[in-house]
Amino acid sequence: MTRLTGLLYGLAALASLTTAKPVCRDESTKFEAEDAVLSGTEILTTQSGFSGTGYVGGFDTSTDKITFTIPSSSTKLYDLSIRYAGIYGDKKTTVILNSGASTEVSLPSTDFFSTVSGGQILLNEGTNTLEIVNNWGWYLIDYILITPSAKREAHNINTSLVNPAASTEAKTLYAYLRSIYGKKILSGQQDLSYANYVATLTGKTPALVASDLIDYSPSRVAYQGNVSQAVEEAITHHQRGGLVSILWHWNAPAGLYDTSENPWWSGFYTRATDFDIAATLADPTGANYTVLIRDIDAIAYQLKRLQNAGVPVLWRPLHEAEGGWFWWGAKGAAPAKALYHILYDRLTNVHGLNNLIWVWNSVAQDWYPGDEVVDIVSADVYAQGNGPMSVQYNELVVLGNDKKLVAAAEVGAAPKPDLLVAYEAHWLWFCVWGDSFINNAEWNSPAVLTEIYNHDYVLTLDEIQDWKTIGAAQL
Structure with missing residues (x-):
């Protein structure tokens, strides 16, 4: 190699170093x-x-x-x-x-x-x-x-529920959930019919089924009568050894537009009602406040049916409030948090509903109603690809100061277990939404669902039949 050739070679190598990724x-x-x-x-x-x-x-x-x-x-x-x-x-x-x-x-x-x-x-x-x-x-x-990434430290989850009068069933379930947290994830599905669909598809039944109290909302009952079977479906899954989560798409108590663009049945959306939660809470003697409490009492009746049947409930009210697309979040964080506290007080202290484990459903710090009324923090994540959802998981760990269990209360795509383990995303459960998601191969292909439901890290209905025994042993 000549001196000139060597010099050119050296300059080229230096250039490659300065431009390399x-x-x-x-x-x-x-x-x-x-x-x-x-x-x-x-x-x-x-x-x-x-x-x-x-x-x-x-x-x-x-x-x-x-x-x-x-x-x-x-x-x-x-x-x-x-x-x-x-x-x-x-x-x-x-x-x-x-x-x-x-x-x-x-x-x-x-x-x-x-x-x-x-x-x-x-x-x-x-x-x-x-x-x-x-x-x-x-x-x-x-x-x-x-x-x-640093290695995740051991969790420091609260040992007790926020309701000091929590039922034995609720305390037993919570103890069981604490015992599996960070070790396994509970499989879950919105609606009993789609849980049965998953069973047919994969050979495994979801451990958890979520039901929606939407059709018990008095403003919906006024239009269609009593048509909901959500409580009966929840009891059915409980009786076969499963866990139950309950949410409530709360049709606005009053002020439904009921137009072709916004029909009565869409009254839980901000766009479909003029019901103003901030103004309602500011006037406790007003008519709107009266129907607000009427609605809570109507839902309390349904939750009491579950309590009487011995069903502990993972109760997720006012979900996705920070999005603003539902009326309970349309006026900002303060009214939404105040409404959550009203719900907690009335259901717990007035109606004596002690079977509820309270699940908050937002990652936003300024929307959080407080440690004293929340047992589990959760998020709804609609992202394709069956990923670990680590952004939201880590945000929720911070939100609850790693003292609250963390759940993926609604997902579009079920997470792949190997990714959950690799990312140390210790979701307590996932629950796939129903129509257009669980039955849509673009979100959940049959092959991927079968892989997930038959993975050792994922608990299915047949694998949690001893949850009461395990939970009771922790008390």
Whole structure:
């Protein structure tokens, strides 16, 4: 090799080092958005405070995205941080690792570049791809940061329920749930008919069935009469040894529009009623407050039927409040939390419903009604790909200070157990929504469902027949 050839070789090698992609090892590694592959997006520089030579915007159609190439020296779990600017309001983005499971990440409104957790990503040894895809759109991405994940510490879950008068059945169930937390996950399905569908498809019946008290709402009964079989279905599953979760799509007590665009049966949506929860709570002597309490009492009657049948209930009222699409969350966090406290007080102290285990259903810190009225924290996650939902899990661990059990109360896609274990996402249960999700191969293919339901990490109905004995032994 001549001196000139050697010099040229050395310069080429130096250039390759300065332009090579950073490799994730045992330290934090930054990947600038402007260096990624852009699809329908563009490099911008007008927003101050960015890192590197620019940032990426233009997320305005469903296919717009950034694709990062991430080399890793080993198979390892990393924390993902996303630096963004939410100058156009609250948004959401979708993160997809290696063309697999998708994760929905909230990007709160900001006036400047800020950092948000993107959950965790399990990088394979070699080359990985990470996509940030439009979702709600109109946000700016500066860079992502990849940091090796710390080992999850042991949980410190509360030993008692928030209701000091909780029934023996409720305490026994809670003790059982604590005994399996972090070791197994309970399989769950919305509606008994779809639980039976899963049994036919996979050969295994979900351990948990969720029922909806929607049709017991007095404003629905007024239109259609008493048609619901939700309580009977819950009792049926309990009698075959299963666990029961109950939610309530609360049709507004009054003020239903009942138009062709917003018919009476859609009255739980904000768009379908003029019922104002803030104004109602501000006037306890008003007519709307009276019908609010009437509705709670009507639901108390149904819950008491379950109590009389010896059914402990994982009770999830006012779900998805922070979304604002249901009337109980339409006026913000304060009225929603106040309503939750009214529900807790009336059902517990007036109606003596001691069979309820209280499940809160939001990851947002400012919507949390307080440790004193919540036994389990949960989230509803609709992301395709059967992923571990680690973003929401970790947010809920923080919300409950790791003293509350954490559940995936509604999911579009059942999570793959191997990913749950790898990500240390210790969801207590998952519950797949019914029509258009459990029976939709784009969300849950028969092969994947069969794999999930026959995995050792997943508990099914036949595997929890001794839950009462195990729970009682913990008391």
